[in-house]
Amino acid sequence: MSKNEVFGTEQERLELGTFIRENRNRLLQEWEGAVRQLPFARELSRPRLLDHLPDLLDRIAQVVETVRTGGHESLEDLPEVHALERLDSGFDLDEVAGEYALLRGCILQLYAEHIDKAGAASLAVAMREVVRFNRTFDEAVAAAVSRYARARERTLVALDRISEAALGTEDADTFLPKLLRVMLETAEAVDSVTLLLREGEVLRVHASVGLEELVASGFSLRMGEGFSGTIAAERRPREVRSAATDPLVKSEAVRARGTRALYGVPLLHAGEVIGVASMGSRTAFEFSNEDKLLFRAMVSRATALIVQAQLAARERVVERQQAETLALLDSLLAAAPACLALLDTDLRYLRVNEALAASNGSPVEAHVGRTVAEMVPDRAPLIEPLLRRVLETGETLRAQEFSAGTDTEPHTVHHWLADYFPVRARDGQVLGVGGVVVDITEHKRQEERLRQTAEFRERFLGVVSHDLRNPLNAILLSANALLRAEGIPASHTKMVRRIVTSGERMGRMIGELLDFTRGRLGGGIPIHPQRANLRHLCRHVLEELEIGFPGRELRLAAEGDFLGEWDPDRLAQLLGNLGKNALDYSPADSPVDFTLHDEGDTLRVEVHNEGPPIPSQLLAGIFEPFRRAVEGDAHPTSGLGLGLFIVQEIAQAHGGTVEVRSSEADGTTFTVRLPRHGAGVQAPDRAVH
Template sequence: MTAQQSDGSVDRPERSDSDSASDPEQLRRGELLVVWGLISGIAALVLCLVAGYVSYRLSRKAHIESISRYNRVVSQQLVQSLRQAGKRASTPLTTKWIMERWNELPRSDSSVYMCLIDRDGKLAAHSLQPDKAGSDVSGIRLTDSSGKSQTIPDLLNAKTDWVGENTNLRGKRQIAAYTYSDELEGLVVIHTPAETYEADIRSAAMPWMFGFGIATLGLVPACVIFTSLAFRFYHKTTREAQRHLKDQFVELEQFYRAAPVGLCLVDTQLRFLRLNETMAMITGIPIENHVGKTIDEISPDLATHVEPIYRRILKTGERELNHEFSLRDSSHHDRWSEYRASYHCVRAGDGPISGVSMVVQNVTLEKTADQERAQHALELAHASRLNTIGQMVAGIIHEINQPLSAISNYAAACSATLANTSTNSDSKINDWLDKIGQQAVRCGEIVKQLRGFVRKGDDSSEFIAVNDLVRESIALATADRRYPDVCVSTDLSEPSPVIFVCRVQFQQVIVNLLRNACDAVSHIASESPRVVVQAAADDKHVVISVTDNGPGVDPDIRSMLFDPFFTTKGEGMGIGLAICKSIVESSDGRLWEETPPQRGARFCIELPLAPR
């Protein structure tokens, strides 16, 4: 028997490997012994019966052949007597003379009789029934062992002999030997009735039948004893197997009760049939109060989530996996717990569905950990953006200083012009004021873009045109004028594909790829450095690629490109590509690097198109 420990684990009983392995083997051996005992007994009986029958048939055949030979010999002796008498002209061949010769011959049985058939197929004489003389017997058919059939006229016409077993006109079986006689121009026939030779056959076969009967009586008890022993062994092994099965059931039952996940089984009316302690803790009600009650009676909140799925499974028989829902904690009503459940229909073989089983797992800690990981990823991405802004700050200051200097110059010109009131320069002043406004707007746009880029905590997704996203990212990446000699161009498909992503996060991805590409081509002296951003879509996905004509990626480091904190630059944290990869994959996309046909490097982003 098993025992449950205080921590809920199940202490399995010690069982040797030989015992656990021999139970099924002994059960199969007992089944085989029983089957072989029954088969042996039946086979012995059948064998005795078959042997007896075969012995009887062989004895019968041998006796019939013996009688047939005797009848043929007798008929031939009579014909020989007729032939010798015919040679002596003084001896008349009358029926009386032939009967006298017949009576002189030795006979094995008084029931054997002789007939004479004339050339017209009629009885000329009958040794036992003389009054039958003149009867027409031409209709008697004679069939030999090969199946060939012929009549009395056939024998007369062919002047041939015949011996075998046939049936006379009265329907009685007999062994007859037909011998043709030229002197009579007819047939001499010797008959042995079936009653005579069948009795002899039974007498001859009786010792054989008696011997086989004795053998059968000896085999049957032996088979019964063997089968009884086999049944006893089978019964013993069956009891051992049942005991072993009972132990396994106890172990399974205790494992079921102590399982760290909620387990329950309901019938077709959604009434609880059984459940374990963990499931009872989820509902906050003892196990014994569940059985026979519906889910709605036990926990209306749980029924709201699971009853529609139960009814669908009872109707379709299809399983449901990884269904997530929230429930108020049974012990702390101000808390909510997250659960993940799987459902399977229950049926006996191919029979109808008898219920549904449910496996429930508390995933609150897992969900909390996922949220914390997501928050850490957002913070890391934000730190990466701040790091990028830190690298761009000098160029951004210079970029903002230009419109500020222009504003200052235009303002000074306006002041000087207004001081000289004699000059009519209203049109110039208005033009300068317009340029002041344009430069101020330019400063505001730069600040707006940077503020959106470094904003923290905004990870909501929205429908975005890919072409707009690419142009905004290029504007951000080149805002600091750090790469004035790099030509950044686009090759975008029209109309623009639409994706459903977080704008800020994917701006960060494209900006990172653009700045890496610009860094790679900024030191090329032999040809003009260029970076091309392309976007192409098919029916399901859009691919955004950033291609440069730089030196390309060293094959030795290709496998480490997306590893955190790996960098080939003198500055930087080495987390840019790792963050980009995690952002892309969080939106069911892919990020990879490949080598273009000429030279350089190409980084590709594949994203699913937004649903229409």
């Protein structure tokens, strides 16, 4: 199926809402292929994976279309329902958010592809001598004038021919052979002309008439080397009478040709040697001064033409590079889903893409040459200070977030995230400023929906946990009544005790859920401080743990003053959770140590156990809710994984901290630091107890 067949070519199909609706199945197919790569989605059946997403896409299309229709469509409760379905499937919030991110990426990627497609007798004798003198003198003058005129004419003709040879082309490789042929034809004795151009410290043959093999072989000399290299180094003409035998001549082609006279001239431009031109003759041992003068004139004219050609070539390269760069820039601007813009130092738009133009509510061509204040007066007070800061400091500003309405939706607040960066010349001068702006309005909405979903879940857990207490209390009361009743068979008594034990464990779980809900939604676990002795609290907790863990050794070490203002019940819960955790994750034949340290205004409690260390990858999140100290733990008494979370909440509620260290050599130690007295509580007289 062709692209046109898939997407359609009608104008209305360029609209995003229509695109989503007409390509819903393909979008879901692409999304499913991406999300199936994630571990948490591999095991779900297709119906459970998709659940409400088709309806969600249809609703998104309706909301997008309100930009044109002015309607008031909304997503209502679909995202919440989807998130709760995922909760039921065992997903966490990051996984649900990951699904949404992948769905948005699939939509933008496929939509970007879619819109992509220069004595008197003595006196008489004396008089005759004067006449002869004058005649001879006139002849000399005439000869000189004629020679000068002829040479000048030759020079002018040669120069004109040189200019004509270069006329109509700026390509040196094309006109250089023509120039050399003009030089060759201007002097009868000349049978070869060669041009070497400088490339750094090397002279390389670029053109030759009469010695074409030099070009084919790529003949070159270093500056100061051989005939041409010496001319370049000395920066003056040089002549040899027998080039075929002169040791200064390095070219085997010149020797083999039997060249006699060889005359070379440096090409000078702005005080720099750019090359060497030479002419040779196999018939003459030396060139006339006229020929050499003419050659120098032609070389001078040729030098100007060569420099002009080189400059033109460089300009063409620069222009081509600039054109390629601009073409690439335009392609990137057109294809990018983000809003992109380049502005000059007066904050006038130089280039913008369709995404930014659409965001500003004006076509691309309307932006060029106009300022930010002219195009988006409502947003200019937010944007211009950031752009001027980039121009003044030359620094990049990242992740600048701002919110405002738009011309098309003045009553709807949109959110943008922008990066602004300086545009520099090669010398580092700031020429303008560029910006990449992403509309994160929908992302913000999704974040809010997910936050509300998470809050709903946590409130739901709290309500359910609270309502479960009443029937559970009834079960425990009934079971305890049965234990006290007479005449119950022993086998039934064992089952009733199991009911009591399981009910008490359920009660602890419900209590943890309620504490979790208070910690996440109620601003922390509430406490009711009163005067208490931490040593006494700790001893009482150890006694309770010994009942639940008969045969385990629990040790307490304490020396100092342990009076303070705390909530005794909550501290007992903290110590109990740490103790139970230490007992659960240590060998049955190893002790668990509680150590109390008096540090003045702060008390330190350490709970230590031996056994395997906590894996390093779990330590960073050990106090997060629904986490366990051992990955994949299935201990029958391990509960919901909220114990350490509640320990941290209780410590923080008292203004304290909790931390853990664990290693193979030293075992595992949880350390709690508690201020002796909370804020606003006056410290009493201290005494050792």
